[in-house]
Amino acid sequence: MTLGLAFTACSSSSDDADGGETTAAPDLTVNGAPGVAQDEIRFSVLGTKTNNPTGSCMLDCFSRGIKACFAFRNSTGGVHGRRLTVTTEIDDALGQNQQGALQIITKNDTFADFGAAQLPTCWGDLAKAGIPQYVWAIQPQAMAGQDSIFGNAGATCLECTNRTFTYAAELAGAKKIGALGYGVSESSKRCASTITDTIELYHDKTGQEVVYKNDDLTFGLPNGIGPEAPR
Numbered sequence: 766m767t768l769g770l771a772f773t774a775c776s777s778s779s780d781d782a783d784g785g786e787t788t789a790a791p792d793l794t795v796n797g798a799p800g801v802a803q804d805e806i807r808f809s810v811l812g813t814k815t816n817n818p819t820g821s822c823m824l825d826c827f828s829r830g831i832k833a834c835f836a837f838r839n840s841t842g843g844v845h846g847r848r849l850t851v852t853t854e855i856d857d858a859l860g861q862n863q864q865g866a867l868q869i870i871t872k873n874d875t876f877a878d879f880g881a882a883q884l885p886t887c888w889g890d891l892a893k894a895g896i897p898q899y900v901w902a903i904q905p906q907a908m909a910g911q912d913s914i915f916g917n918a919g920a921t922c923l924e925c926t927n928r929t930f931t932y933a934a935e936l937a938g939a940k941k942i943g944a945l946g947y948g949v950s951e952s953s954k955r956c957a958s959t960i961t962d963t964i965e966l967y968h969d970k971t972g973q974e975v976v977y978k979n980d981d982l983t984f985g986l987p988n989g990i991g992p993e994a995p996r
Contacts, residue, residue, distance in 0.1 A: 800852075800876030806844060809853035809869045812881035812901075816859040818947075818984030819883070824856055827881035827901065851879075859984075863887040870894045883984075884950065888914060904952050923955040926963040931971050934964075941976045948981035 800807035810831060812824035828851065835849040843849060853875055855865040866887030869878055877897040880888065885907045891898055892911045902908060902916025905923060934942055942964050946957030957980040964975045 798876065799873045802847070804846070805848040805850050807850055807852040807875045808877055808879060809855065809875040810851055810879045810881075811855045811857060811862065811865045811869065811887070812879075813859050813862075813883045814856040817883065818859070823881050823883070823901075824854070827879065828854055831879050857882055857884075857887075859883055863890060866890045869896065904950075906951060923952060923959060925959070926966050927959060928963065928967070930960050930963045931967045931973060934973050935971065940971075940973050942973055943977040944975055944980070945978075945982055946980035947984055949984060954980040 808831070810824070810828045812827055814824035817823055832851055835851065838844070839848045853869065853872070855868060857865045862882050862884055863886045866878075867890065869875060870890065875896075877899065878891055880891075880898050880900040882901075882904075885900070885904050888898060888900070888904075888907045888911065892913050896913070898911075898914045900908070900914060900916055902918050902921070905916075905921050908914045908916060930942075934940075942960070944957045944960035944964075946955075947953040957978060961975045961978055964971075964973050968974060
């Protein structure tokens with residue numbers, strides 16, 4: 766996963782004593798800007814670690830990537846002399862994303878937030894509070910209409926058919942398809958419907974068909990994936 770963060774500012778030019786042209790340092794003093802100090806710009810990270818049902822490294826890996834990016838930028842002088850630092854890290858434990866957001870909003874001591882959450886129920890609250898967010902864009906519906914939320918990739922169209930589903934089945938030599946989704950995640954439920962819509966759209970060309978659909982699975986799949994496999 767690659768994280769990119771760009772800061773831009775206007776600069777002006779002035780003549781030096783020899784008649785040459787020098788670039789004046791931009792004035793980045795922002796009165797009352799939370800998290801912006803004379804020598805650093807502070808950020809928070811809010812994501813899922815505890816109770817992560819996928820078993821993947823979300824919060825820790827996301828945070829390590831941010832810090833690695835910051836370390837590189839700081840080694841070149843930071844942003845106009847200010848170091849980029851992560852000063853707050855919050856584990857939302859899957860179901861406490863909004864509480865974590867309220868903690869960030871209340872402290873009001875970070876410029877922006879990085880988010881990697883399975884269930885990002887707080888993005889709207891952070892946006893309303895004027896806090897920019899740089900997020901893992903797996904929940905496009907939570908990003909909709911929010912100009913201050915920037916994803917690691919473009920927002921996915923969950924309602925659009927996707928030929929990669931039929932292609933993956935073709936590579937596997939499969940004709941009978943099962944579509945699965947988590948019931949607690951609206952994005953996952955929509956993805957399951959996109960699978961069925963795609964298979965039906967190209968059925969005449971591929972001969973593939975959806976024989977089983979379950980978009981109400983619980984996180985963690987306590988009984989494993991076996992019981993959900995079509996027979």
